[in-house]
Amino acid sequence: MKRQEASENGRTGAVSIRSVAERAGVSIATVSRVLNTPQKVSQSTADRVRKAIEDLEYRPNLFAKGLLTKRSRVIGVSLPDIHGEFYSELMFALDDRACELGYHLLVSSNAHRVERGPGNGFALDLVDGLIVMLTERSGVDIEGISQLSHPAVVIGFDEPGLEVETIVVDNETGARKAIEHLLSENTPDRCYFVGAHRGNIDSDERLNAFCAALRKRGHEPRSDQIARREFSFDWGWEWAEGMIDEGRLEDIAVFAANDEIAIGIANAARDRGIEIPGSLRIVGFDDSRLCSLVRPKLSSVRMPVREIGHAAIEAIIRRIEEPDSAPRHARLATTFVQRESSGGPRSMG
Amino acid sequence: MKRQEASENGRTGAVSIRSVAERAGVSIATVSRVLNTPQKVSQSTADRVRKAIEDLEYRPNLFAKGLLTKRSRVIGVSLPDIHGEFYSELMFALDDRACELGYHLLVSSNAHRVERGPGNGFALDLVDGLIVMLTERSGVDIEGISQLSHPAVVIGFDEPGLEVETIVVDNETGARKAIEHLLSENTPDRCYFVGAHRGNIDSDERLNAFCAALRKRGHEPRSDQIARREFSFDWGWEWAEGMIDEGRLEDIAVFAANDEIAIGIANAARDRGIEIPGSLRIVGFDDSRLCSLVRPKLSSVRMPVREIGHAAIEAIIRRIEEPDSAPRHARLATTFVQRESSGGPRSMG
DNA sequence: AGGATTTGTGTAAGCGTTTTCATGTGCTAC
DNA sequence: GTAGCACATGAAAACGCTTACACAAATCCT
Known part of the structure; x- marks a missing residue:
């Protein structure tokens, strides 16, 4: 309705600090002060200016402002x-x-x-x-x-x-808890880590926690206990298929570096009739919403x-x-x- | 190293169009032209200016630019x-x-x-x-x-x-296909819609498609065939539980307004031993990644x-x-x- | 060859703000 | 009374850029 009111100032149609100043009968400096340092302006002037701002629907130009202040928020x-x-x-x-x-x-x-x-x-x-x-x-x-x-x-x-x-x-804290939980029922030599490629910071840290926990139990992780590729459902699935083919996915525990991998593994296992958590125990990572959506619900480590x-x-x-x-x-x-x-x-x- | 090179211009430390102009021995207008309308500048000058820009690591101030052009990209x-x-x-x-x-x-x-x-x-x-x-x-x-x-x-x-x-x-196209698919094996009176609250645009449109398809088969949807609350796993679950308690979740088809609802229903069904798709057929909506992660894999409608x-x-x-x-x-x-x-x-x- | 055009460049006027500095007003304090 | 001060306000100078305009030099036409 009162959009783009022609400023008495002439020239550009847009309402600038100048239009406000004119309407309020003050200088542009005062308008600026009302906006930025109101305590430097008398109450009555400030009110008048604010009224003008409202009437004109004035909004300071952020480019001009930024040019001076070097700030954009x-x-x-x-x-x-x-x-x-x-x-x-x-x-x-x-x-x-x-x-x-x-x-x-x-x-x-x-x-x-x-x-x-x-x-x-x-x-x-x-x-x-x-x-x-x-x-x-x-x-x-x-x-x-x-x-x-x-x-x-x-x-x-x-x-x-x-x-x-x-x-x-701190990947370590949660990961350690998770692995210790697994180790409470599986021996260290029957625990596996499935993660993303080397170089992925989180995956690497989770792996470190895994290895540390196993070593603490006096078991040096074998290379076949560690598998790395990517954070994906398919990778988990594929890894699990491989393990099943070798008849090795039973009576073990898996610490997956994220939930998707874990679910991939769980799905493969279930399709092949391996019981979770009866024969295969799994923990994921991220505590994504997925965890409660899949069956059995996935244990995981919560990221804050x-x-x-x-x-x-x-x-x-x-x-x-x-x-x-x-x-x-x-x-x-x-x-x-x-x-x-x-x-x-x-x-x- | 050559960061924040003091401009010959004095004053501010930052490198501005002025510093570039001085270094290249041209006016600031020319620098601006090199950047914005190179065709208006001779090859040799342009090269000199570009060199200066590079040397100084000059980057135009977007606030100043925006102030003039009223564009920020x-x-x-x-x-x-x-x-x-x-x-x-x-x-x-x-x-x-x-x-x-x-x-x-x-x-x-x-x-x-x-x-x-x-x-x-x-x-x-x-x-x-x-x-x-x-x-x-x-x-x-x-x-x-x-x-x-x-x-x-x-x-x-x-x-x-x-x-x-x-x-x-266009919710309609995919939804209709999905419902017709359900109707190929279930009679219209045994099809259910579970969606979000009235007022949600997508849920409403999907419901419309649902009703239209049923009517086309000569069946006016009963109010108990339509349940609405929210796009959540829990809602699907809860609805399914209710149906199961009444012994009505068997030999029916459900068109859920999104995948989460669908999965909620599927999980509840499975926990209670209802076969999918044997006894209960489900289609979700969104074709989210979830669809391939859950078992059985969820039929859905893909959003582009x-x-x-x-x-x-x-x-x-x-x-x-x-x-x-x-x-x-x-x-x-x-x-x-x-x-x-x-x-x-x-x-x- | 001389004017008309084109081309390349510089000068300078802003764009809409913030902010310094100067000015004016009304106080308090001697 | 007037020096001193706080306070409220305005004038004007930036901020770094684009662009209309002016102008000189190079190019074109007959």
């Missing part, structure tokens, strides 16, 4: 090629907290675009800071990230003495996804607003969630 | 509270195409923030256009959306004579998620770049994917 988010529940949960968590704190999210899943170089993609220069999630150890370019002209927070990768803020998940998201936003905002504070390094715990697929003493959820 | 995306595979697939599709076309995504899942009003959230003024996805018929505020000062594209809602560009899924994403980006960019073109209205087909849970003649996937 936009956070760049670069996620790896992860799918499903994890992705959406993380995004919601990021978005949640960002909104709460008055920031916005500029996302690019195509992580490669973090690279700089004029002309190219990531509107790197629009954002106030960058959240980068990593899953692979290789091609990390942590150096590059920490030398960006913007503050950055890295999710998923940590290393002593890193200059950027980091947030990692929401917490990661919240922490990442808080971290990046801290770095944006207090660039000189020392970068922190957070480590969030994982927790074992026992369900049906691993049998054992107390059963829940 | 950023697209706002507002998604409803959807989770899981669908969300991530859609985001990837959007991101993919957006990147390809040189745009970026500013997302806000908290859709409410589309509302305008000064001071508040959505960096509405930074974006060149807006993609809004809707799932509920109520509170649509389509008017509001079409009156925004930016071009907009609506996903999921269409209505004759709408001023905004729209992209919807990638296509939606791509179409949305292309649409919004068209509206941004040719604001005067007539808004289009796309309707993307859904397709029935037969698996195990619905039995029937040919079995695949």
Whole structure:
């Protein structure tokens, strides 16, 4: 209705700070102050200005503002090629907290675009800071990230003495609990690890926990107890088929590096009449929604996804607003969630 | 190393178009032309300027640029509270195409923030256009959306004579195929619909297709053949339990409005020893990854998620770049994917 | 060959803000 | 009374870029 009211100012149709100033009978400086430092403006003037702002439906031009302040209240988010529940949960968590704190999210899943170089993609220069999630150890370019002209927070990768803020998940805690649970009924030589390819940070850490637990029981893991390829249902299935063909998928325990692998294995086992958890005990990882959807319900290790998201936003905002504070390094715990697929003493959820 | 080279220009440390101009011995206008309209610049000058740009690692300030051009190459995306595979697939599709076309995504899942009003959230003024996805018929505020000062594209809602560009899924095509498939072995009076609450656009459309198919067979759907609550595993489960208690979950067919509901029903059935697809035939909707993970594999109707994403980006960019073109209205087909849970003649996937 | 055109470049006027500095007003304090 | 001060406001200078306009040099036409 009163949209795009022609400003007395003439020229451009858009309503600018100038139109507001004229309507309120003050200078543009005062309008600006009402918006940014109201305490510097008398009550009566402020009211008049606010009225004008409302009448005109004035909204400050963010480009002009950004030009001066070098701030956009936009956070760049670069996620790896992860799918499903994890992705959406993380995004919601990021978005949640960002909104709460008055920031916005500029996302690019195509992580490669973090690279700089004029002309190219990531509107790197629009954002106030960058959240980068990593899953692979290789091609990390942590150096590059920490030398960006913007503050950055890295999710998923940590290393002593890193200059950027980091947030990692402590795969070890939950994994150990899970494996010990398996070891309560299976001997170490009958426990298996099925994960993603070497180089995947999480898979590797989970494997480390696996090996450590076995060694603690005095058993050096044999190479055939460890299988690695990818985080997929098919890989789990295929591995299980192989094991079954060799008659080795019985009376063992499997620690899968994620839920999809675990379910692949479980499905193959069931199709071949192997009882879970009777003959085959399985634990997955991620505690995705899948766990309660499949039968038997899958024991798993919970990732604190929401917490990661919240922490990442808080971290990046801290770095944006207090660039000189020392970068922190957070480590969030994982927790074992026992369900049906691993049998054992107390059963829940 | 050569980061933040002090510009001969003095003042600010950052490298601006001015530093480049000085280094290349040209005016800033020429630098700008090299970047934006190279054909207006002689080859030799252009080379010199490009060299300077490279040396200085110059990157144009997007705020200044936006201030003039009123363009940011950023697209706002507002998604409803959807989770899981669908969300991530859609985001990837959007991101993919957006990147390809040189745009970026500013997302806000908290859709409410589309509302305008000064001071508040959505960096509405930074974006060149807006993609809004809707799932509920109520509170649509389509008017509001079409009156925004930016071009907009609506996903999921269409209505004759709408001023905004729209992209919807044709629930009907796939749904009809699915129901006809069920009707090939079950009589219309033994077919059930389990969906989300009235008002959810997709659930309602799927229900319509369900009713239409039954009527075409000369059967007016009884109210007990239709159950609605929400898109959740638990709802499916609960509904199935109720049916089982009344001894009515046998020798029937169920068309669930999404996969989660379907799986809830299937799990409840299996726990109670009802054979699928022997005694109970089920079809879900969405063709999510879940379908192949559960046993029996779930027949479903595929949503063209990638296509939606791509179409949305292309649409919004068209509206941004040719604001005067007539808004289009796309309707993307859904397709029935037969698996195990619905039995029937040919079995695949 | 001389004017008309084209081509390449520079000058300068903004774009809509924030912010420094100067100015003016009305106080308090001597 | 007037020096001193706090407070509210305005004028104007940036911020880094695009682009209309002006102008010189090179190119074209008859």
